[in-house]
Amino acid sequence: MPSYASVMDDIKNLSPSDKEKLIKFFEQVITFGAHIDGVADEIKESRFSKGKVCPHCGHHEVSRNGKYKPSNSFEYRQRYICKNPDCKKTFTDFTRSPIYSSKRSMNKWIIYAKCMINGLSLRKCVEYVGISLPTAFYWRHKLLDAIRLFMGKGIVGGIVEVDETYFAESFKGNHKKSSTFKMPRKSRKRGKQSNVRGISNELVCVVCAIDRVGNIFAELACKGRIKTSNLERMFNDSIEEDSILCTDSHPSYIKFAKNLGIEHQQIKSGKHKEGIYHIQHINAFHSSLKNWIARFKGVATKYIVNYLYWFKWLQFFKNEKDTIKSKNFIVHSSAARSDTKIADFKHRRPVYA
Ligand SMILES: [Zn+2]
Incomplete structure (x- = not known):
């Protein structure tokens, strides 16, 4: 029969790395113990x-x-x-939610959510949660598919800063398991920038918009350079009437604003602030997005939208406490009806807005 004294003795004799694990275990128990009980009820309430x-x-x-x-x-x-x-x-109450039919406890899902909030690698998730690498990958995108449905494209209004940013097109994960997939070009070292200077078709364009009350729009636009038609398609119903568009001097935005019939303030490069009209918020958003996404060492283009929504969620709820965030991530991902299946991963294609 173990006693307090015998357990303490055992702890003293643990190796430093096992002590480390024990500390993590207690952190999890203490941090989440109080929150897990209510999660199932919160999911029910938000779904229905x-x-x-x-x-x-x-x-x-x-x-x-x-x-x-x-x-x-x-x-x-x-x-x-x-x-x-x-x-x-x-x-x-859980049918068509990411955790439905999972054999793992709610506890594990919440710890997993905490890993995601901290932007941990899949290998770290495996270590913390005690699941396999394929499961960690599956959970990541199962949750993100659902978060994407929960958040939706969203609407921006008022003074709206819009800009585009580019990512190297990546076929990561496509070649290994497929007998039919052929690389359309010579492969790059992963995470490396494209071989071609300037904006080529080896880059994919992401367009983000942010307004002054914190609404965020972030979508995959197209391959190569952005065109007015891409902007019109993707922003369909996502910019309020009477908005004022703030962009750099890229010509695609001129026609876009004109066709939409909204005021347009172009901020010339080198000039940073012209009163209330500037693109500092969107520039800051892009640099923190790039910074954050770099940890994943190259994101497959077919999953990039999930990463955009992951980042968007983190930005949106950045002022919440960490424990609340982990719980909310699971509650939010269960709010919409989502049907991500492992079998579908093979056939996944990039989601252009
Ligand atoms: Zn029915």
Whole structure:
């Protein structure tokens, strides 16, 4: 029978690296213990904020349909059945959420969310959460696909700073498991910039916009240089009327603002601040985005949108406490109905807005 004294003796005899692990373990238990209990309830509330709805067809008439015990919990939970005669499917409070059908405990998901909030590498996630590398990868994009649905493109208004930034097109992850994939060009060392100077088709263009009340727009626009048509397509319904557009002197924005019928303030390069019209916020946003994304050592173009939304979420909720953030990341990712499946990863394509 272990006693306090015997446990303390055991701890003293642990190797330094095991002591380190123990400290991490206690940090997690202490930090999250108080928060985990309420998460399932919060997920329920946010998913069904307008009353119970069938997650398969959106029908509002549903009835209770017995209880079930999920494999990752000791508690029995309610099951429902849809009363739409064409659907009649059963569902739970978690159906079509990232954690649905997971064999791992909520605890692990929240620790994983904490790793994501800190922008840890997949290998670090494996170490902290105790899951395999493929699972860590799967969870990352399963959660981000859902966060993307939760946040949506969003709307910017008032004084809106817009600018574009470029990333090297990357086919990372495409070659290994596919017998049919052919690299369209000689491969680069990962994370390295493109071989060609200037803006070529080896770069993909990301357009971001930010307004003065903190709304953020960040999407993958196109391959190569940005065109007015790309801007028009991607900003469709995402800029409020009567907005004032602040951009650099790139010509695509002139036509874009003109066609949209909104005021346009162009900030000439070298000139940084012209009263309230400037592009300092968007420049700062881009440099912190680039800085943050560099840790992933080259992001596959087909996943870049997920990283944009990951960063956007972090920026949006940067003033929340860390423990609240981890919990909210899971609650938010469960709010929308998402259906990411491992089988779909192979066929994934870049998501151009
Ligand atoms: Zn239904």
